[in-house]
Amino acid sequence: MQNFCSQLDVSDHQRKVLESYALLVNDLAMEILEKLAKLMGVNGGLFEGWPMMFRMNRYHFSLETVGSLGVQMHSDSVFLTILQDDENVGGLEVMNKSGEFVPVDPLPGTLVVNFGDIATAWSNGRLCNVKHRVKCNEATIRFSIASFLLGPRDGPVEAPPELVDDQHPRLYVPFTWEDYRKLRFTDKFKTSDSLPDMLINPKSE
Numbered sequence: 001m002q003n004f005c006s007q008l009d010v011s012d013h014q015r016k017v018l019e020s021y022a023l024l025v026n027d028l029a030m031e032i033l034e035k036l037a038k039l040m041g042v043n044g045g046l047f048e049g050w051p052m053m054f055r056m057n058r059y060h061f062s063l064e065t066v067g068s069l070g071v072q073m074h075s076d077s078v079f080l081t082i083l084q085d086d087e088n089v090g091g092l093e094v095m096n097k098s099g100e101f102v103p104v105d106p107l108p109g110t111l112v113v114n115f116g117d118i119a120t121a122w123s124n125g126r127l128c129n130v131k132h133r134v135k136c137n138e139a140t141i142r143f144s145i146a147s148f149l150l151g152p153r154d155g156p157v158e159a160p161p162e163l164v165d166d167q168h169p170r171l172y173v174p175f176t177w178e179d180y181r182k183l184r185f186t187d188k189f190k191t192s193d194s195l196p197d198m199l200i201n202p203k204s205e
C-alpha cells in the first residue's frame, strides 16, 4: 500500500483511508481462504503473508464507446480477487459454464469475489478461474477497486498433498506467481489464461 500511495498524489487522510481499506480487505481475503481451505480438507495457515496488489479503475465511457469493451475478456492471473464495483454503473459481465456472458448488476454494499488462475492451479483444478469483461453500457464515468491476493510470497504455487491422490493426479507443474505473471503478459496470452502451458500432461492440439 505504501508503494501504491507513493504513486498517487494522496493527502494524509486519503493515505489513512487507503491503508485501513487494505488491512480490512486483506483480513477478509485471509478469512475467506482459511474457511475455503478447511472446507476442502486442507490444513490452515497457508495464506498468511501472501502479497496483495490493488488496482483502481476509472472508465471514461462516452457515447462513442457505448457497446464496446472497457476491459477485454480475461481471467485474473492471481489467486483471489475482491472487487468493489461501481454502485451505480454496471458493465461487469462474467462467463457462465455454457460460455455466455452474464451481467453482474451493481448491488450497493456488496463485494464481488472471484478466483483467478493461481487458485485453479493450487486447487488442482477444483476452483474455477472465472472469465470476465467490462462492457460500456452508458456514457458516464465508472469506478472499481480490485484487490488481488497474488500467491505465495516465497516458493512455488502447487497443490497441497490433501488435494492430490490417485483419482486426482497433480495437474500442473509447480511455478512461482511471478514467473506466471511474466508469461501471462506476453502477447500470446493477452486474452486467454496461460494455465494450459503449465499442465503436466498438455492436451494435444
Ligand SMILES: O=C(O)CCC(=O)C(=O)O
Pocket: 055, 057, 071, 076, 083, 085, 092, 132, 134, 143, 144, 146
Ligand atoms: O472494473 C471491473 O468491474 C472489473 C475490473 C477487472 O476485471 C480487473 O481489474 O481485473
Ligand SMILES: [Fe+2]
Pocket: 074, 075, 076, 132
Ligand atoms: Fe479482472
